[in-house]
Amino acid sequence: MTIKIQLNELTKRFTGQADPAVDALSMDIPEGEIVIFVGPSGCGKTTTMKLINRLIEPSSGRIILDDEDVTKVNPDQLRRRIGYVIQQIGLYPHMTIAENIATVPKMLGWSKKRIAERVDELLSLVSLEPRTFAHRYPKELSGGQRQRVGVARAMGGDPDVMLMDEPFGAIDPINRDRLQNEFLRIQSEIKKTIVFVTHDIDEAIKMGNRIAILGDQSRIQQYDTPESILVSPANDFVADFIGRGAALKRCDLSRVEDIELTHWPTVDESASREEARRLIQQSDKGAALVLDTQQRPRRWVGLDHLLRGGDQPLSEIGLPADAVVRPSATLGDTLNEMLTARYASAIVVDGDGAYLGVVDIESINEAVRGMRAAERKRLRDQLEPEQASGG
Structure with a gap:
């Protein structure tokens, strides 16, 4: 497993606040995985994500990207290496869809031909026909279509890392499910390293390769795979946050494939x-x-x-x-x-x-029976070393 991002003792203190918003957070984010930050409102998950691309400057600690300490590099250069998707989408209303997607490639000095090819490629990737949508304006699109464009724009410069702040939170439930599935399909092809913020544990289980459940001041309560968190909550905070129905939630751990x-x-x-x-x-x-x-x-x-x-x-x-x-x-x-x-x-x-x-x-x-059998085996495997040691 290759580590793409390391956060070392990352801390953020805001002026006038006695306690830090993020308190000495350390974690490794593997390459090519979706890592979910989830926790109650006000716990600091969005602040933590914004520290990674220095939209908010850390008070102390280090951010390591591809073995490079990027804590002190030019923040604009850093942000061009990291795609960013937000719930409000933030498309430029006076620009066409193609111009929105081309924003970062233009900053990077790409040729017009390369930019045009990239725009067409990304529109096709998010299931929007380039000839139909490239020259439209954001106001001519539905909310779900605008959200897809937001994802395409974040990938414009082909970044290795993407940050996504509740990207599907403002979409109605039916279209949210479709967008989540569409994004998982895209991720299976592009395999970006993604940090994804949500307050919804069901979305976290569905979307994440790993989940960081955060408490106050972004203190990690548990950081593990969705399956491990559902099977073995680390503490009462995690168990309460998961809530009832863990068995049903496990249906979101398996995919049709x-x-x-x-x-x-x-x-x-x-x-x-x-x-x-x-x-x-x-x-x-x-x-x-x-x-x-x-x-x-x-x-x-x-x-x-x-x-x-x-x-x-x-x-x-x-x-x-x-x-x-x-x-x-x-x-x-x-x-x-x-x-x-x-x-x-x-x-x-x-x-x-x-x-x-x-x-x-x-x-x-059959799939549920298989998950139950696997869970029982994991529990037996955990108990055997304890019994052997007299624990």
Whole structure:
């Protein structure tokens, strides 16, 4: 494991305040991971994050980035190496989307050609068609679209490190889930080192490779993987902060890509009703999934739909193919989608929307059973050394 950022005894005292806002914080942040700062309001988590890129200057302590002490370097140069995303997004309203994304590359002296290519690349990465969105202004976009642009702008200069301060906090719950999943998909490709601030433990569990639960003055109560924190809270503060429902929260520790998918019969939208009927009857399922020419799911068609009169093609009968998720979706998100799905199943698609398989209730149950077994093994492994030593 390579350490990207080291915080050594980092402290911040504000004038007129008796106690420090951040008190001698030390931690290592691994390269390529999302590290979450989470804690109650006023604990100092946002202040800590802003110390890393020196938007707030530390009173004492050191910040080590790539083995270089950046505590005393030019702060503007430091910030160009670190992307920054905030809840309010902060796009420049008088600039187009392309101009917003190009802000840091222009400061870095990139050529116009390189900047244009980078803008197109980033818009595509955040699922915004460059030809459609590049020349629009922020006011012409929805809140979720503006947040995606904010992420793209933070990546403009291709920084190794990104700081994200409650980036999805102002988005409605449905779009927040989608943005979280989209960002996890992006992170699986770009593998940046990310410090992410939230007050929401569920978001922390879903998004983080590691979580730092902070108490007053940014004192670390526990810094570990989400799984370890859920299984073994370090103290009462952590246990209270996690709250009830830790078992359900563990569904956000596993992703669709971690489990074995099931498969329903699939049929091309140009196929005949008779072919669809035969496929369903040969399977143990009650319906077939109709795919278009690019293997994208379009409709669920059951025997009852096929038995009705008419000569409509498969693409026009049945029910919409709802509850669609990506491999990066958590089991918790997938379960939420399944609760309203017609066949209690979620359809899994790749980045191009092509069918990969299905997650059903049995898949979720099997994953939960596996997590329980792993938890019991960890607890046994922890107890055995204590028993051997007479503890």
